Amino acid sequence: MKVEDVKVCILIIEGTNCEAETSQAFRRSGASAEIVHLKQLLGQDTKPEETRKLEDYEILVIPGGFSSGDYVRAGAILAARMKSRMEDELVQFIDEGKPVLGICNGFQILVELGVLPGIESIMSRYPTASLGWNDSGRFECRPTLLENWNKGKCIFTTKLERGQIIQAPTAHAEGKFMLPKHREKELLDTLKDNDQIVFRYVDAEGQIAGYPWNPNGSLFGIAGICNSEGNVFGMMPHPERTYLGIQQADWTRNVPDNGDGKAVFESVLDHVTKKF
Template sequence: MAAPRVCVLRAPGTNCDLETAFAFNSCGGVADAVHLYRLIERPAMLDDYQILCIPGGFSYGDDIGAGVVFSSQLRSQLGDVVQQFLTADKLVLGICNGFQTLLKAGVLPYGADGWGKSDRSEADATLTWNHNGKYTARWVHLKVAGSNNVFLRDIDELDLPIAHAEGRLVTRSESIVDKWRSQRQIALQYAPWARGSDGASHPLNDRWDANPNGAVADIAGLSDPSGRVLGLMPHPERFLFATQHPHWTRLRLEGAGAGYKLFQNGVNYFE
């Protein structure tokens, strides 16, 4: 079977598109870094791809909010073609700014069923400023929270780096989190423990050390109900090789990094 094609969709300000495309290519996919304006000019080109990925960066400089302009263009200028993509047996991944874009566009948490909602004022959730009000860049430990998401198959926990200022997931009501749990949509959570330089797991007593942005229910990643759409704040494309981990020598890590498996799962879905 032909290798799946991946559209890594970038906008002005995106700065993680090349390494994200490299990640998919390294796993056997065929990835193209496509500018948003090209897709707006010819929306039908999205039909040629099996995976749509919106990578990290600062689309439009986050001038009026992270992912706000990008999400508006998806809805207003590419609504029909995105609807078709979500309805088909295809995959969507949003990383950091891409997660912000998918959430604010309504792709998450609803998936294909909720894409047609026009009133975003009643959105179930959004991503807003970290609890410390600052851009935060560090490594975090994550656990997979019972999700059936394609990208997370056979992954239980992993270390990944974060780098964001607006990564705190908040919901309109407490019942939203309960609904996500029942539908297995909570994909990743910040874990209350971390792997130390000795290789052992150590509990994190400080809540903000475990959950650096203050997200509700410690949520770091969210799935749609079908399990074919994933948005996450951490950057899997920055941990493709063991040597990228800050403790790789002490832990004697070798081979692929934990983020590699996530991209591999996406490519393997089309075997």
């Protein structure tokens, strides 16, 4: 299909706040992006002409923000609402190989939904990983450097070379990726073997490093992972905030034609236009 025919659902509820720049990124890359409230997908309190169906879209994106005020835990409420009302539609969407992207709060939601890491099933009943409080105990808002660690499984990073380092800012309080302690090594090895690790925080020399390069204390420096099929992807940093060259942290000294984050959007659109 042509890129202009690719319909992207940017899902919001109260507290989402990155929908404008996320939809702008997809639009600038040529796709048709629509900001859709969860109630429009559920047909709840909406006029018939406002109702939307998930199956009519090629890509689902859960953007950043503070959905439901981060009550209980970041992402927990929206995940519960989605799971209770649209689990079957979402599982089918993922099963069809359609891409799902979660950025920041969106990543937290995908983890709380149990679709990431998505090792043993498309969606687990309970979460199997956690994005917990940053080790610093505070909200971290800073540029971060990410190494593409993926060998090709993730459909969101195919435009990046393995080992390529990109800039994307982080802005979160709960971003420390954790696996169950008693199975940590085994599950981490599985993620490596399945090529599910996508981005890792690195320092200016491209080495895995501690704080502040790794802003939250994530296990193995993990900044982003995909499911075992590679079509569901979540990352804590914001690629939509380095879509343009002038959004790069060093833009006063070095303005590239494109921002580093653009590759994430171009990769998934390239995949969709070829596959569907």
